[in-house]
Amino acid sequence: MTEHGRQELLNRVAENLSVRRAFGTAYEKGELLVVPVALVAGGGGGGVKRASEEGKPVDSGGGFGGLVLPMGAYVVKGDEVRWVPVWDMLLVVLASLGVLRLFVRLRSRVRLSESMNI
Numbered sequence: 001m002t003e004h005g006r007q008e009l010l011n012r013v014a015e016n017l018s019v020r021r022a023f024g025t026a027y028e029k030g031e032l033l034v035v036p037v038a039l040v041a042g043g044g045g046g047g048v049k050r051a052s053e054e055g056k057p058v059d060s061g062g063g064f065g066g067l068v069l070p071m072g073a074y075v076v077k078g079d080e081v082r083w084v085p086v087w088d089m090l091l092v093v094l095a096s097l098g099v100l101r102l103f104v105r106l107r108s109r110v111r112l113s114e115s116m117n118i
Contacts, residue, residue, distance in 0.1 A: 013044060013064060033076040042066035 024036035044064035052058045072085040 013042070031077060035074040035076070037071045037073060039069040039071050040067070 024038065026033055026035040028034070042065060044062065046062040047060045049057055049059050069090075070086050072083055075082050075084055
């Protein structure tokens with residue numbers, strides 16, 4: 001990849017992880033101003049080019065991943081600003097799945113230790 005190509009890729013990554021992703025476009029609904037908010041996270045890795053033992057170039061790649069989770073919205077009415085979360089049920093579901101996963105792991109360890117005592 002050329003230097004220009006790398007710079008273009010980094011610019012696109014920066015655009016996708018910008019504050020514009022975290023705060024959506026504000027809109028008006030009646031006398032309310034609504035500003036949507038999201039949690040934005042991402043990460044990536046780069047590749048390397050090196051010579052092998054035979055002197056031929058060996059390339060290794062890279063990757064990028066991102067996550068955008070709606071969190072809620074700021075609702076503005078006159079001089080009052082209030083936070084309205086949108087993911088309460090999502091949090092309950094994710095926490096429940098985490099507890100279930102922990103339970104399954106503990107149960108499988110207990111069964112393994114019981115089978116080893118036989």
